[in-house]
Amino acid sequence: MHKKYSISGKGFISFVKDIIIWDLSGGVIYQLFLCGLVLIMMLGVYAYFLQFNSGLSVTNMSDIVSWGFYIANFTFLVGVAAAAVMLILPAYVFKDRDLHKVVIIGEVVAVGALIMCLLFILVDLGNPLKAWHLVPGIGILNWPSSLLSWDIIVLNGYLALNSFIPFYIVYSHYHNRVPDKKKYLPFVFISIFWAFAIHMVTAFLYEGLPARAFWNNPLMGPRFLASAFAAGPALISVVLGAIHSFTEFNIESRVFRKLRLIIVISAIINLVMLFSEIFKEFYTPTHHSRSAIYLFFGLDGYDALVHWIWTGISMNIIGTVILMLNPGRKNPLINLPAAVLLFFGIWIEKGMGLIIPGFIPSPLGEIVDYTPSWVEISIAFGILSFGILVVTLLVKPALIIEQQFEKQEEMATQLIHT
Amino acid sequence: MDVFKNRLKEKPFGRRAFLKRFAMAAALSSSASATGCIGLLQNDDRFQLKWKEYFKNNYRLMTPQEKEETVERLERLAQIEKHVDIQMSSKSPVDGVLFGYAFNLTRCEGFMECVTACVKENNLDRQTHTQYIRIFEMEPGGMSPETGDGKYFHEVPVDHHFYMGVQCFHCENAPCVRACPTKATWKEPDGIVVVDYDWCIGCRYCMAACPYYGRRFNWGAPKVPNNEMTQKQHYLGNRIRPKGTMEKCTFCVQRTRAGRLPACVEACPTGARVFGNLLDPDSEIRFVLKHKKVFRLKEDLATDPKFWYFVD
Numbered sequence: 001m002h003k004k005y006s007i008s009g010k011g012f013i014s015f016v017k018d019i020i021i022w023d024l025s026g027g028v029i030y031q032l033f034l035c036g037l038v039l040i041m042m043l044g045v046y047a048y049f050l051q052f053n054s055g056l057s058v059t060n061m062s063d064i065v066s067w068g069f070y071i072a073n074f075t076f077l078v079g080v081a082a083a084a085v086m087l088i089l090p091a092y093v094f095k096d097r098d099l100h101k102v103v104i105i106g107e108v109v110a111v112g113a114l115i116m117c118l119l120f121i122l123v124d125l126g127n128p129l130k131a132w133h134l135v136p137g138i139g140i141l142n143w144p145s146s147l148l149s150w151d152i153i154v155l156n157g158y159l160a161l162n163s164f165i166p167f168y169i170v171y172s173h174y175h176n177r178v179p180d181k182k183k184y185l186p187f188v189f190i191s192i193f194w195a196f197a198i199h200m201v202t203a204f205l206y207e208g209l210p211a212r213a214f215w216n217n218p219l220m221g222p223r224f225l226a227s228a229f230a231a232g233p234a235l236i237s238v239v240l241g242a243i244h245s246f247t248e249f250n251i252e253s254r255v256f257r258k259l260r261l262i263i264v265i266s267a268i269i270n271l272v273m274l275f276s277e278i279f280k281e282f283y284t285p286t287h288h289s290r291s292a293i294y295l296f297f298g299l300d301g302y303d304a305l306v307h308w309i310w311t312g313i314s315m316n317i318i319g320t321v322i323l324m325l326n327p328g329r330k331n332p333l334i335n336l337p338a339a340v341l342l343f344f345g346i347w348i349e350k351g352m353g354l355i356i357p358g359f360i361p362s363p364l365g366e367i368v369d370y371t372p373s374w375v376e377i378s379i380a381f382g383i384l385s386f387g388i389l390v391v392t393l394l395v396k397p398a399l400i401i402e403q404q405f406e407k408q409e410e411m412a413t414q415l416i417h418t
Numbered sequence: 419m420d421v422f423k424n425r426l427k428e429k430p431f432g433r434r435a436f437l438k439r440f441a442m443a444a445a446l447s448s449s450a451s452a453t454g455c456i457g458l459l460q461n462d463d464r465f466q467l468k469w470k471e472y473f474k475n476n477y478r479l480m481t482p483q484e485k486e487e488t489v490e491r492l493e494r495l496a497q498i499e500k501h502v503d504i505q506m507s508s509k510s511p512v513d514g515v516l517f518g519y520a521f522n523l524t525r526c527e528g529f530m531e532c533v534t535a536c537v538k539e540n541n542l543d544r545q546t547h548t549q550y551i552r553i554f555e556m557e558p559g560g561m562s563p564e565t566g567d568g569k570y571f572h573e574v575p576v577d578h579h580f581y582m583g584v585q586c587f588h589c590e591n592a593p594c595v596r597a598c599p600t601k602a603t604w605k606e607p608d609g610i611v612v613v614d615y616d617w618c619i620g621c622r623y624c625m626a627a628c629p630y631y632g633r634r635f636n637w638g639a640p641k642v643p644n645n646e647m648t649q650k651q652h653y654l655g656n657r658i659r660p661k662g663t664m665e666k667c668t669f670c671v672q673r674t675r676a677g678r679l680p681a682c683v684e685a686c687p688t689g690a691r692v693f694g695n696l697l698d699p700d701s702e703i704r705f706v707l708k709h710k711k712v713f714r715l716k717e718d719l720a721t722d723p724k725f726w727y728f729v730d
Binding site: 054055056057059061062063064066067121124125126127128129130131133134139140141142145146147148149152205209210211212287358359361362363364365366 | 472476479546552554562563564565566568584593596597598599600601602616617618619620621622623625626627628629630631634635636637638639660661662663719
């Protein structure tokens with residue numbers, strides 16, 4: 001281990017101090033990477049400032065397409081957050097040692113994704129200064145009637161769980177202590193159920209609206225899970241690949257192999273369900289199929305989503321097939337481009353491809369196209385950059401502490417043997 | 419800052435008030451430049467009004483006195499900010515009244531006088547041409563507005579066509595009410611589905627939940643010229659809505675609770691619109707329901723609208 005990454009002392013203050021020092025030190029490329037993220041965030045802040053002053057009129061949303069790019073990204077990122085469970089479950093329940101070593105990265109990715117989710121909701125609010133009306137006690141949370149109130153509870157709960165567990169483990173390791181399982185394992189098991197909950201509840205948000213035939217589909221919840229468990233581990237593989245290639249931390253091939261298996265199985269289930277949905281919409285097209293027709297083929301000359309959805313589904317299928325064939329048997333990093341393909345395919349399909357057609361045609365049969373305005377795109381990319389920054393700044397110190405703790409343990413066992 | 423300190427000294431406050439003030443301080447500091455905080459502090463009167471308005475409760479939880487106070491504040495704010503004298507009411511529903519509406523498809527000829535009257539009466543945004551009422555020009559052979567043309571712009575009535583008006587149907591089992599995460603929209607005892615514009619956070623979940631396109635959003639700050647503004651307003655009705663909140667048809671609550679007809683009914687030149695008290699056996703609406711063949715839109719969704727269509 002490099003000398004600059006040494007633990008300086010004990011207690012919470014030196015813990016925070018070390019983390020800040022480690023986060024800020026690094027090579028030129030690392031510094032440029034951070035600066036780039038901050039620059040995009042600043043563009044996002046500027047765009048949000050405009051939106052805050054003039055209202056959501058600076059977006060391309062309308063009374064017909066009343067949710068757009070923000071909610072599309074929110075929906076997709078909930079899946080990414082939920083996917084951490086695909087590492088937590090084998091690591092803690094099936095005691096998988098390989099995945100246990102990288103489970104913390106999964107948890108940190110979940111934290112980043114959840115922060116992005118909550119920010120996407122916040123920027124979508126017409127009246128963000130009144131967001132306190134949602135807080136029980138000082139405001140009113142319409143629970144259990146409103147599915148949105150359920151979503152707020154499960155998202156914040158999951159964020160708390162996924163912040164507490166890794167924090168406790170890393171903080172213990174920082175002090176060279178073995179974390180007390182009794183203190184964190186119960187939360188781990190809660191978080192496993194909770195991960196399914198955040199995704200099912202988010203699906204129910206749409207599924208529970210008879211007004212929107214395109215969403216009012218009982219397959220939505222299960223399909224959310226399947227696509228999330230493909231896209232999430234795909235992203236985690238890419239993050240691990242980046243850590244493996246660009247830092248001194250070594251990620252074992254076995255981890256990538258296991259992740260590939262999870263991704264392939266989930267992606268295949270996802271495609272089966274997609275096929276089932278497409279069959280229902282197009283074998284006997286009804287009035288309720290008009291959204292799907294709009295999405296896949298365009299309706300009355302409006303076709304803003306057609307090329308997107310075909311691109312998305314192609315990426316989805318190609319990515320799945322490549323990962324199935326597994327060209328990276330010897331070097332798992334070769335599979336990563338396919339994981340990227342799959343990730344972006346699901347992003348398109350589950351983001352814009354799911355949210356926008358729900359509104360088109362309108363309940364009165366009117367059709368408009370929607371493409372996000374530059375303000376929406378800037379704010380969205382600002383939030384995505386912020387999420388990536390959060391993940392980077394959390395993963396780096398966590399990995400340093402974990403490695404140092406591992407080394408200490410190895411030395412201790414060596415001492416016992418000699 | 420003295421303003422803050424003095425106010426803090428004035429009276430001790432509990433946890434709830436403290437949290438509220440804390441939230442306000444956070445909100446203010448984060449948006450100081452955006453809301454023109456310095457300007458607010460200079461105009462102490464306006465600042466006080468805005469401050470109290472920001473922390474007021476959901477309308478349904480207000481005492482009659484609190485309702486009166488907020489109405490007064492809003493009247494004064496309209497004076498200070500827009501230089502208009504408005505008279506705002508907070509009149510409660512009348513006992514024994516449940517409003518219902520019926521639309522005569524034979525009579526309507528698509529003149530859209532109702533739309534014009536509605537825009538004027540309800541102070542709807544002139545910039546984005548917000549309309550609560552949509553009129554669809556329909557070809558024979560269908561009864562769903564999806565098959566009609568909602569954007570016609572030509573001389574009416576056109577031969578072999580009929581006209582169908584659509585607005586908020588004030589469902590008894592309203593999906594929007596169930597969806598709202600803050601209880602900012604609800605069904606009043608007289609059956610009107612209303613929005614507390616100052617409690618709405620603008621998430622637009624109700625809009626996604628409405629199967630009738632009955633709700634509208636203020637994407638920007640609504641613009642209504644002073645000389646065109648209807649000054650007799652109701653807190654839950656036609657007052658000028660803040661930016662970023664939902665609004666919708668309220669059966670002209672400001673008129674109907676005072677015993678008048680909604681503006682659309684009054685304006686209709688052909689008498690196609692019928693409005694009245696469903697609990698009054700002698701009302702015109704009850705006559706229509708008893709003697710005409712009526713139907714409602716999308717009855718399969720079990721929303722139970724209080725808006726019926728009929729033919730002569």
